[in-house]
Structures are given as C-alpha cells and as structure tokens.
Amino acid sequence: xxxxxPCCGERSLDEFVYYGDADLRRPxxxxxxxxxxxxxxxxxxxxxSGFHRELWYHGLGCRTWIVAxxxxxxHEIYATCRAVDGGAPEGAAADRERS
Amino acid sequence: xxxQLITLPAFPAPSIERADQVRIVARENVQIVGITARERETxxxxxxxxxxxxLDLPMKPAxxxxxxxxxxxxxxxQWLLMSDVAAVPDLEQIMRADFGGYAAVVDHSDxxxxxxxxxxxxxxxxxxxxxxxxxxxxxxxxxxxATAISHVGMHIWQTDEKPTFELAVPRTYADSLWRWxxxxxxxxxxxxxLL
Ligand SMILES: [Zn+2]
Numbered sequence: 001x002x003x004x005x006p007c008c009g010e011r012s013l014d015e016f017v018y019y020g021d022a023d024l025r026r027p028x029x030x031x032x033x034x035x036x037x038x039x040x041x042x043x044x045x046x047x048x049s050g051f052h053r054e055l056w057y058h059g060l061g062c063r064t065w066i067v068a069x070x071x072x073x074x075h076e077i078y079a080t081c082r083a084v085d086g087g088a089p090e091g092a093a094a095d096r097e098r099s
Numbered sequence: 100x101x102x103q104l105i106t107l108p109a110f111p112a113p114s115i116e117r118a119d120q121v122r123i124v125a126r127e128n129v130q131i132v133g134i135t136a137r138e139r140e141t142x143x144x145x146x147x148x149x150x151x152x153x154l155d156l157p158m159k160p161a162x163x164x165x166x167x168x169x170x171x172x173x174x175x176x177q178w179l180l181m182s183d184v185a186a187v188p189d190l191e192q193i194m195r196a197d198f199g200g201y202a203a204v205v206d207h208s209d210x211x212x213x214x215x216x217x218x219x220x221x222x223x224x225x226x227x228x229x230x231x232x233x234x235x236x237x238x239x240x241x242x243x244x245a246t247a248i249s250h251v252g253m254h255i256w257q258t259d260e261k262p263t264f265e266l267a268v269p270r271t272y273a274d275s276l277w278r279w280x281x282x283x284x285x286x287x288x289x290x291x292x293l294l
Binding site: 007008009011012014015059060061062063064082 | 160173174175230231244245246247250252
C-alpha cells in the first residue's frame with residue numbers, strides 16, 4: 001500500500017504509523033455520562049467494511065498527521081489531506097452522503 | 100556555539116573512496132538551524148527572508164542556495180538552513196535576530212550529521228537503503244525529500260549532476276549510517292567491476 005502524503009507525495013506504507021478512526025472526539029469530562037462516553041471513545045470501534053476516514057502519521061517523512069479516506073476491503077485510498085485541514089468530520093461525512 | 104558537539108567529528112572517517120564510482124564524504128562543521136513558521140506568519144516570514152537573503156523559502160520539498168546559505172524544505176512550513184561554521188560564526192543567533200518574530204528558530208547543529216554521496220554509482224548505492232525513486236526523471240538537482248535510509252529518518256537533497264546527494268541524519272546515527280555506507284558501497288571497489 002502506498003499513501004499520498006499531501007506534503008511529500010506518494011510514499012511507502014512503512015514510513016507511516018496508523019492511528020485509527022479520524023472522527024473520534026474526546027468527550028467532555030464534565031458530562032453526566034462521561035464514564036460511559038469515555039469507554040466508548042477509548043474502546044468502541046465500528047470496524048467498517050468499506051469507507052473509513054483514518055489518521056496516519058508520516059513519522060519517517062515530514063511528520064505530518066494525515067487523514068486518509070480508505071476502503072478497508074480494497075485498500076484503495078480515495079483522498080488524503082493534512083489532519084489540520086480535515087475540517088469538521090461531521091461536515092465531511094455529511095458532504096459525502098450528499099454527493 | 101563553537102564549543103559544542105559540532106566541533107567533534109560526527110563520522111568515524113573523513114571519507115570512503117570507491118575508485119571512480121562512488122565517493123562518500125563526511126560534511127563536518129556545518130551549522131544547521133531549523134526554522135518553523137509561527138501560525139499565520141508564513142507569508143511574513145517568506146517576504147522577510149526574501150528581502151534579507153534574496154531566497155524564496157521553498158513551499159515544496161526542494162533546496163535553494165545563495166552566497167553560502169542553503170535552505171532545505173523540512174516539512175510543512177519548516178526549513179533547515181545550513182552554512183559552514185567558517186563562513187558564518189553563529190547562524191542561529193543571526194536567524195533569530197532576523198526572523199524570530201515570524202518563526203521558531205532552533206539550532207540543530209549538534210542534532211544532525213550530514214554526509215555527501217557522489218559519483219556515477221551514487222544512485223545505485225542509495226537505492227539499497229532508500230525507498231523513494233531517485234531516478235533523474237523524478238529527482239534532480241534542487242530536489243529534496245524527508246524519508247528514511249536503512250530505517251533511519253533523514254532529509255536528502257541533490258546538489259549537482261555528478262550526481263551529489265547530501266543526507267542529514269540524527270547525529271547519534273552517524274556511526275551506524277557510516278558502517279552501512281561502507282558495506283553497501285563495498286561492491287564498487289574496482290573501477291571496472293560491474294561494468
Ligand atoms: Zn509527508
């Protein structure tokens with residue numbers, strides 16, 4: 001698998017570290033249900049078969065965090081962007097559903 | 100800064116010569132300063148740098164040089180600046196005075212070591228440890244990349260068409276890289292081998 005780093009161009013998988021779901025957001029610790037929400041945040045994953053937005057770190061390269069949109073069945077990568085440019089995940093998911 | 104590590108050799112020998120095929124040279128006494136643009140200050144930094152040094156900070160992996168000052172792209176809005184110790188006494192101080200308002204300025208001289216690899220087998224040698232394509236069709240003089248050699252993170256750039264490549268690795272890996280270079284280049288011992 002090769003990943004197109006927005007800064008460096010296409011690079012071998014072994015330059016990257018996988019960091020999982022890009023759309024997780026840390027719950028508010030003051031929330032009444034913070035305990036349950038943190039368990040979900042830390043442990044529960046949807047493990048989708050197909051489209052997945054995920055974080056990759058270009059550690060042996062430019063050291064940029066990247067969001068990749070990947071098909072978990074085929075490893076086809078539809079798009080990559082720097083994580084700081086990733087926009088609101090809800091927005092990106094909504095955009096995708098509309099298109 | 101001259102009392103720091105940079106005054107000690109990073110590599111165990113000055114050079115490795117493989118007949119007329121490949122030459123590996125330790126580039127000692129190079130000052131290396133990293134600059135990272137502060138948030139929303141990239142444009143000001145680029146303009147200020149152009150005004151003072153007549154160089155455009157590259158916005159993609161590339162290297163530019165003027166009057167003994169080299170600039171290598173080192174990541175998003177980050178650059179490595181290099182000059183010889185003999186030419187500029189304290190590069191970090193100068194850069195901080197000029198651009199400290201627009202960028203974080205950090206002396207990397209003690210953190211990195213630079214080796215130059217040149218000659219007609221330079222690409223063949225590097226191909227043994229580097230996963231990016233260094234063929235002249237896609238990588239040529241002025242190009243740079245942040246990648247790895249033999250699992251060690253590094254910056255690489257090409258300075259001329261001999262070709263000469265320079266590699267900056269963490270200084271503590273200099274010995275390891277040197278031994279890798281010795282073994283990986285051993286097959287280029289004789290000028291008529293492998294021709
Ligand atoms: Zn990168």
